[in-house]
Amino acid sequence: MPRLDRLPPANRANLLNLPVQINEGSPWTPPRAPLAACRVAIVTTAGLHRRGDRPFIPGDPGFRSIPSDTPTADIVQSHTSIGFDRVPVMRDVNVSFPIDRLRELVTKGTLGLAPASYSFMGAQRDVARIAAETGPACARRLRDEGADVALITPT
């Protein structure tokens, strides 16, 4: 999806109607160390969680923890909007949650893995509670667990 103007009309209209923050500048936290000494977590909005964990419902502002030793086969998706094709993630969860790729980078010594990654629900039209409550709570959990870097992935 390189540009909105290349999308099918229905998709383009939906995206243009989504409320989007308009910001000046951005917060900035430099990594505390070179990447090889950092512990990386994935934080996704793909609505993923461990099998058996409570599924997301549309508009759910909460997050789910996915411990880094969770078998890939036990990472499932409850972001089941029929507005996008879920077949790719059925085939390979790494298209949204590249945990196997990160594990390979750990083996190579490129980086470390945080104890857990996290998932939020996507397709949110009202992000106020995420911005004010659950997002900061996730940041606290990541810090408490020793994570240094978060790779943010969308649905």
Place this chain on the structure above:
Amino acid sequence: MLARVLEAGGIATTSISLVREHTEKIKPPRALFVPFPFGLALGPPGDAVLQHRVLAAALALLEAAAGPVLVDFPDDAEAGAEPPAPVQASTVVPASPAPADAEKEATQMQRRHGEWLQHSGGRTAVALSGLPVARLDAVVRFLEAFAAGGDADLAERPREVPLPNFVRYAADDVKALYYEAFLAGTPAARGEQIARWFWGETAAGQLLRRVRERLDASDDPAWKAAAFGVAR
């Protein structure tokens, strides 16, 4: 937005961006714009080489001295390479006569699904209702009873999960069973091909249309929202 919140909370972030126009406005601290569709943030399934290239490009942004940083992944999507909008039930004409025995059909899908489990190393998207694949016939019977207008429920429904949400989860699990069964026989199938088969040629597709009708007939917003997620 999430990247900004986590960054303000003391976590260095780097983000994958699928909609450049949105990222330009939101200004996450570090973002890599990629030319992939929704659902493919790291690129196509099974392409570990490309996924590693995307990861490397995103992680390289952590070396920036100041932000916000927005970099384009060097690959560009080919013009016209965008997938079509997902196929919805309302755009598919059911076969005539439409298959009717969803429970019998689901049993057949369970057998085909076994092949998928062998291929996927045991991974399945059937997970949301809490019932295993082997009990999806019970889920189908529940959906049949619900669609017929009765006071249908399942003992396995967690009490904290409202009925319309559980109906949605059950429908999602039935879809996942069928989609994965289809992929077992046609591993390269695309989503739109499977969707056309599901809504046009299966009894389960017709069942979910009836489930949607009952949900949408309610005045309860939660029921209508569930209807919107079952079929459109």
